[in-house]
Amino acid sequence: MNGPSPNKNYLGRLAIVLHAHLPYVRKNEKNSLEEDWLFQAILECYIPLLKVMESSKKQDACNTKLTLSLSPTLLSLLKNKQIQKKFSSWIKTRIEFLSDLPHEEQAASEFLMRNIKNNYLYWEECNGDLVERFKNLFITGNLDILTCAATHGYLPILRENPETVLGQIKTAIRNHELIFGARPLGIWLPECAYYENLDEILCNCGIRYAVLDGHGILNGSPRPRYGVYAPICSKKGVAFFGRDSESTLPVWSSREGFPGDPVYREYHKDLGWELSSTELQKKGITTSRPLGLKFYRITNNEASLGKKEFYKEDEAIKKIEEHSDQYLLSRSKQLKNLSLSSSFDPLLIAPFDAELFGHWWYEGPRFIENILRKSIKYSIKLTNLKEILLNKPNIQICDPSPSSWGQGGYHNYWLNDKNAWIVPKITKAGSVFVELSSRNFNDAFSIRLLKQAARELLLSESSDWSFILRAGTTTELAKERIDRHLFRFWKLIDMLEKRSIVDFKFIEDIEEEDNIFPEIRIEDWQL
Template identity: 55%
Template sequence: MTKGNLAIVLHAHLPYVRSEEPGSLEEDWFFQALVECYLPLLETLEEASTAKDQTPKITIGLSPTLLSLLEDQVLKNRFEEWVSIRLELLNKLETNCTAAALDLKGHLKRQLKSWKSCKGDLIGRFKKLQTLEIIDILTCAATHGYLPLLRENPEAVRAQLKTAVREHQRLFTNAPLGIWLPECAYYEGLDDLMSESGLRYAVLDGHGLLNADPRPRYGLYAPICTRRGVAFFGRDSESTLPVWSARDGYPGNPNYREFHRDLGWDLSIENLKKIGIKEKRPLGIKLFKISSQNTSLEDKQEYDPQAAKESVEKDAESYLKDRKKQLIKLEKSMKIEPLLIAPFDAELFGHWWFEGPKFLSHLFIKAKREGVKLITLKDALQLTPQIQLCNPSPSSWGQGGFHNYWLDKSNAWIVHEWSKAGREMVSICSGGLIEESNIKIIKQAGRELLLSQSSDWSFILKAETTTELARERINLHLKRFWILINAIKDNKNITEKIIDEIEKEDCIFPLISPIDWKKKI
C-alpha cells in the first residue's frame, strides 16, 4: 500500500426550490437531481459497503436546504408520477428499441424501485451509511449564503451556521463537526464563528492554504489549524482537474452521455403541453453521446451504454494510477503521510456527468488493488498527530479565486439589501422587542432572510441562466421579510392567515432561533 491517502469530498446541495405547483421548473431541478445523482450515489455506496473487496470512503456535505427538500412530504408524493411520465414518454418514442432508450428506461425503473424500497427516506439511508463509517457527513451554511458578503453583520453569519448545525442535529441526532463552506469561501475571523458553532473542519480552495500565514510547510498535502481549533484542508487541483474539467477531463470522453441534448428541447411545445409542461426545458431524457467536442448538438450520435461502461472503468483506473504516482512523489519529501483532497459538487456525479456514479464505484473496487487508500476528512484529522498553526487566506473556489463572481455588476445590488435586512433583524432580536405574540412572526422573518441570502441566486444572475427566476426568489423572500418585520416594528396587526400562507410555502428550519441574531454585548 502506498503511503498517503486520498479524500474524495462531495458537496450535495440544491437551493430551496420547493414549489406547490406540480410540473414546475423548480420541481424538475430536484427530481432530476434525485434520479441522476442522489439515488445512484446511494446505490453505489450501499453496494460497495457490502462488498468484501471494496473500500468505500467519502466525505459528503448535505446542505440544509437539500435536506429540507428530501424531507418534504409534498415533493415526495409527486416524485413517482414525475418518473412515470418520463417512462411513458420513452415508451412512445420511435427510438424505444435503441440501446440508449432501453438503458435510460432501465435506469429510471431502478431508481424508482430504490425510492419505493425506502419509501422516499433518503436521509435515513445517508444516516445508516454514516453509522457504518462509509461516509462522513458535513453540514453547510443554512441556505448556502456566501459568508464573506454577509460579514458586515456577524450575527447574520452566525445565524447561517447555527441554523445549519441545529437542523443537522435534528435530522442526524449528532451535531456536525465538519462543514462545507459555501463556494469554499473564507474571510479572516470566520473561524471564530465556526468554533462558536461547534464546527471543527472545512475545505478551502488551494490558495486558501498556500497563502496562509505562515505558509504551511507541507502546502496542500496536510491540514492546517487556526488558534480557535478549526482545521482546514486545501483542494488539490491535480486530483480534481481530471474529473472536474468537461473539456480536458474524463467527462469529455466522446463515449459519455451528452448533457445538453435533451428530449425537452427536441419535442414541440404542443407535445410538451400534453404532458403538463408549459415551456421548452430539459426533461432529463438524454439519448445521445458527446461524440466529439466540436460536434453540434443536432449532429450528436446515439449513446452507446456498453462503450460508456468500458470507458468509465478505464478512466477510474487511470485516475487511481495517477494519484498513486503523485503520492509516491510526495512521500519522498514529507515526514508525514501526504493527503490529497479532491472536492467536487456532488451533482457532477450523475447529473452533469451521467457515468460519474459508476466512476466512483470503480474507484471503490480498484483503490486497494492500486495501492491508494481512501479516507474521510474526519479520519484524516485523527491520523494527523500534529497540525501546523496557520491563518488561512481569504479565498473561494470561484472564478478568480476570491469573491468577484458573487460581487459582480449583475448581482452586487443584493449585498446592500442583505446588509439592510440583516441590520434590522439584529436590531429587533437584540433590542427586547420580541414579545411572546411576535415569536412566530420573527421566526418566519428569519427564514425569509436566510432564504434571500442563498448564493445560488447570485450565481445565476452572474451566469445569466434562469435570471428571472433568481430575481423573483430574492425579491419574494425580501418582500416577505419586510412585511413581517414592519408588522412588528409598527405594531401593526398581521392576520394569522397571511403568516400561515407564507409559512406554508417556506416551511423550512422548524428549530430556527431568533437568539442567533442577537448582538453580543
C-alpha cells in the same frame, strides 16, 4: 504531520469530498422548473451515489470511505413529504415520454428507461427516505457527513453583520442535529469561501474542520510546510483541508478532463427541447424545458446538437473503467513522488459538487464505484476528513487566507457588476433583523413573525441566486426569488411594528410554502 508508519502498506491517502446542495426550491405549483432541479438530482445523482456506496460497503467496508456535505436546504427538501409524493408522478411522466418515442429513439433510450426504473425501485424500497440511507452510512463510519451554511449564504458578503453569519451557521447546526442525532464537527463553507476570523465564529459554534480551496491554504500565514497535502489548524482551533487541483481537474473539467469524452452521454441534448409544446402540454408541462431525458452521446465537441449520435452504454462503461484506472495511476504516481520528497504521510483532498456525478456527468457514479473498488490495487488508502483527525496528526498552526474556489481563488464570481446589487439589500435586511432579534419580544405572535422573517432573510441570502445572475442562466428566476423573499421579509417586519395591518392569510401562506427550519431560534442572531 506524523511520520509514516513503518508497516504502512499504502503510498498515501485520498479523501474524496462531495458537496450535495440545492437551493430551497419548494413552490406551491405543479410541474415547477425548480422542482425539476431536485427530482433530476435525486434520480441521476443521489440515488446512484447511495447505491454505489452501499454496494461497495458490502464488498469492502474498510476502504469505502467518502466525505459528503448535505446542505440544510437540500435535507429539508429530501425530508419534505409533499415533495416525496410528487416524485412518483414526476418519474411516471418521464417513463410515459420515453414509451411514446418512435421505435428507433425508443431502442436508443432503452438503457435510460432501465436505469430510471431501477432507481425508482430503490426509491420505493426506502419509502422515499434517502436521508435515512445517508444516515446509516454515517453511523457505520463510511460517510463523514458535513453540514453547510443554512441556505448556502456566501459568508464573506454577510460579514458586515457578523450576527447574520452566526444565524447561517447556528441554524445549520441545529438542523443537522435534528436530522442526524449528532452535532456536526465539519462544515462545507459555501463556495469554499473564507474571510479573516471566520474560524472564531466556527469554533465558537462547535465546528472543528472545513474544506478550503488550495489558495486558502497556500497563501496561509505562515506558509504551510506541506502545502495542500496536509491539513492546517488555525490559531482558533479549526482544522482546514485544501483542495488539490491535480486530483480534481481530470474529473470536473469537461474540456481537459474525463467528462468530455466523446462516448459519454451528452448533457445538453434533452428530449424536452425536442418535443413540441403540444406534446409537452399533454403531460401537464406548460413550457419547454429539460426533462432529464438524454440518450445521445457527446460524439465530439465540434458536433452541433443536431448531429449527436445515439449513446452506447457498453462503450461508456468500458471507457469509465479506463478513466478510473488512469485517475488512480496518476494519484499513485503523485503520492509516490510526495512520499519520496517528504517524511510525512501525504494526503490528497479532492472536493467536488456531488451533482457532477450523475447529473452533469452521467457516468460519474460508476467512476466513484471504480475508485472505491480499485484504489487498493494502486496502493491508495481512501479516507474521510473525520477519520484523518481521529488519528490525531501533528498539524501545523497556520491562519488560512481569504479565498473561494471561484476562478483565481477570489470572491469576484459572487460579487460583480451582475449581482452586486444584492449585497446592500440583504445587508440592510440583516441589520434590521439583528436589531430586532436583540429586543425582548415575549408574546407568541411577535416571535412567530420574527421566526418567519428569519427564514425569509436566510432564503434571500442564498449564494445560488448570485451565481445564477453571474452565469446568466435563468436570471429572471433568480431575481424573482430574491425579490420574493425580501418582500416577504419586509412585510413581516412591517406587521411586527404596525399591528394594525396584520395579514393573517399572508402569514399562513408563506409559513406553508417557506416552512424550512422548524427549529429556528431568534437568539441565533445574537453574538
